[in-house]
Amino acid sequence: IPAAVAERTDYYVSPEKLGVREKPDNSAFIESVLYRGDQVHILEKRDGWGRISPFYVYNEGGPEVAEWIPMDALLEVPPTITKQERIKTISSYVEGSDDFKQHFDVFIQTTDDLIKEGICLPPDFEELKGWVKSVKYDQDVYFVYCGGLKQANKIYLNVQTGKVFYK
Structure with a gap:
């Protein structure tokens, strides 16, 4: 049998x-x-x-x-997602970002990292259509909300250094 x-x-x-x-x-x-x-x-x-x-x-x-x-x-097996496909997918989440073309690489890398680390989910980026330029800082700083639209959910990105920080 x-x-x-x-x-x-x-x-x-x-x-x-x-x-x-x-x-x-x-x-x-x-x-x-x-x-x-x-x-x-x-x-x-x-x-x-x-x-x-x-x-x-x-x-x-x-x-x-x-x-x-x-x-x-x-x-039945995880799909093979090429680097180009991944960039295209991440791009679709944040293509409405302020200065998107100018800071494309750092927006894509940071968004991908935040999703892979479980800090953000794709719908978090859909809410604001991507990264929004902050008027609070002198440097090139952008923000997004992950997990809700409260101050505590705000994540900042300095595009010159590539550093993410929370205020």
Whole structure:
């Protein structure tokens, strides 16, 4: 008797952005977004969809909802993301930055580092469309908010030195 093969449950997101829906239906409300290379754990497969969260009932007697993603948007191994693809992806998050072309390299590197370190998430950059020039400093300093729009969430970048600091 052949040994039972455990069904695969861990996958990786293939498209640049993937909407997470509240039910297994392409017209369902998008709750959140996953990004290329994100790892997901599938709890249940149904009709070409994968459930990635427990079921929730928000109102007593209301419907059960969960987070669902289409299985055809997933890979069994992490996608190979070339340096050029990564630059293009990071660029799309911060292309609305003040003086974007002038400070392209330092904006891309710093944004990538902040995301890889888990300090910022891609939506943090979408809020302000990138780095905003600070009028508070004499030097070339830019800022972004990560994790909320409070002073405590403000991250500064001196583009001359490449140093990140918090005020």
